[in-house]
Amino acid sequence: MRNIGDKDLQKxxxxxxxxxxxxxxxxxxxTVLLAYYFEYTDTFPVHIQGFFCFDKSFSKPYPxxxxxxxxxxxxxxxxxxxxxxxxxLIGEVTTFFVKADGAQEKTxxxxxxxxxxxxxxxxxxxxxxxxxxxFATTIFANAGQVVTGNQTPHFLSACxxxxxxxxxxxxxxxxxxRRACTGNPYLVASARKSxxxxxxxxxxxxxxxxxxxxxxxxxxxxxxxxxxxxxxxLLSLAVLVGVVRVTEYRNHWADVLAGYLTGGAxxxxxxxxxxxxxxxxxxxxxxxxxxxxxxSLGMPLSTLPRVESPLEKLQDYRTLRSHDHQPQPCPAxxxxxxPSRRSISRxx
Numbered sequence: 006m007r008n009i010g011d012k013d014l015q016k017x018x019x020x021x022x023x024x025x026x027x028x029x030x031x032x033x034x035x036t037v038l039l040a041y042y043f044e045y046t047d048t049f050p051v052h053i054q055g056f057f058c059f060d061k062s063f064s065k066p067y068p069x070x071x072x073x074x075x076x077x078x079x080x081x082x083x084x085x086x087x088x089x090x091x092x093x094l095i096g097e098v099t100t101f102f103v104k105a106d107g108a109q110e111k112t113x114x115x116x117x118x119x120x121x122x123x124x125x126x127x128x129x130x131x132x133x134x135x136x137x138x139x140f141a142t143t144i145f146a147n148a149g150q151v152v153t154g155n156q157t158p159h160f161l162s163a164c165x166x167x168x169x170x171x172x173x174x175x176x177x178x179x180x181x182x183r184r185a186c187t188g189n190p191y192l193v194a195s196a197r198k199s200x201x202x203x204x205x206x207x208x209x210x211x212x213x214x215x216x217x218x219x220x221x222x223x224x225x226x227x228x229x230x231x232x233x234x235x236x237x238x239l240l241s242l243a244v245l246v247g248v249v250r251v252t253e254y255r256n257h258w259a260d261v262l263a264g265y266l267t268g269g270a271x272x273x274x275x276x277x278x279x280x281x282x283x284x285x286x287x288x289x290x291x292x293x294x295x296x297x298x299x300x301s302l303g304m305p306l307s308t309l310p311r312v313e314s315p316l317e318k319l320q321d322y323r324t325l326r327s328h329d330h331q332p333q334p335c336p337a338x339x340x341x342x343x344p345s346r347r348s349i350s351r352x353x
Contacts, residue, residue: 029133036140043147056161058173062307065158065254067192076249081204085186088239089135091173092215096222097128103125130280133212138275139207145267146206149315158254163196165187177192202256205247205264212243213272221283 042048056063069079092205101124157163164186166173171180186193228287247261256264276282 033133033137033140035134036137036144040140040143040147043144043151049151051151051194053183053199053240054154054156056156056164056177056185057176058171058180059170059176060161062257063156063158067159067162067164068253068255071255074249074253074255075291076204076246078204081208081246084242085139085207089211089215089218090132093128093131093218095133096218097124100222131218131283134275134280138210138214138271141202142206142210142268143270145271146201146264147198148202149201149263149267150203153200154197155200155257155260157196157199158257160196160199163192165289180344199256201267202250202258202260203264205243205256205261206268208243208246208268209265210268210272212239213269214276215239217235217276218283219271286314 043057066281068074166180166185167187171182171185172178173180216239219232219235223232244265247256248266250256250257
């Protein structure tokens with residue numbers, strides 16, 4: 006892209022590199038650190054919420070560790086990362102080589118050293134926004150779990166409260182003691198993080214982002230069922246993750262629905278408001294010179310304004326100067342005078 010003939014496909018930008026290094030990378034690093042502190046540290050303690058004695062909604066059997074699930078976190082996180090990345094790479098590479106040169110974005114040149122190819126720029130833009138939304142979804146889900154402290158359906162199985170020591174005599178008795186649980190502290194803390202479901206939020210976020218990309222970018226010809234089939238498959242996988250969480254007594258239906266809403270809202274906001282529905286960057290338009298309005302057939306010419314050119318003004322000025330230097334005509338003889346003045350001259 007450094008040839009003279011390709012200068013029309015280039016544009017200069019002096020702020021793209023400083024903005025990327027000083028703003029976007031800083032925001033991204035802060036988001037990753039905040040997600041790490043929520044997920045793997047005790048910096049933000051979980052809210053201790055009480056429970057009723059013998060509460061049946063929290064008395065489901067313990068389903069085992071997360072790795073024993075039919076949708077383990079390793080599988081969910083791998084699909085959430087791999088499917089959008091592969092889809093965006095395939096879509097951008099195909100679009101770049103199929104689209105005509107006039108319909109492509111321009112190469113951004115900063116100083117005389119950095120050239121940002123439109124293909125690389127679009128891939129970094131879309132995957133960067135997707136990564137930011139992925140960590141933002143994790144933060145929202147973890148923050149909701151820490152603030153609410155809602156219990157999972159198997160909370161009492163992990164808590165193992167001593168009902169005799171707590172004095173539980175009826176199911177309407179509410180327990181608020183912090184030392185009510187005698188089970189494994191790690192399992193108890195995990196059983197207090199139910200609302201919203203993080204796995205459901207991440208799955209729906211990934212599916213909605215990828216579906217919107219496929220719907221808005223792909224231009225398939227010859228078949229009308231390719232995009233709907235791919236989109237419905239991705240959405241079905243995301244919904245299936247939430248169904249598995251409910252059937253294994255790891256989350257309530259309300260937790261899963263809240264996760265769906267969180268992930269879908271973040272994906273829709275980023276696609277619509279941040280990257281403008283995956284559209285290309287509009288190139289600056291050249292100013293159009295003003296044109297003289299043409300008179301219409303049914304409009305009289307006297308109503309249209311007339312604009313004189315400098316040549317016409319100069320010609321009019323020369324005409325007036327020539328008239329000033331010409332000799333004045335002599336008065337007309339009496340025979341040429343009007344009848345009224347002719348009678349007066351005869352009397353005299």
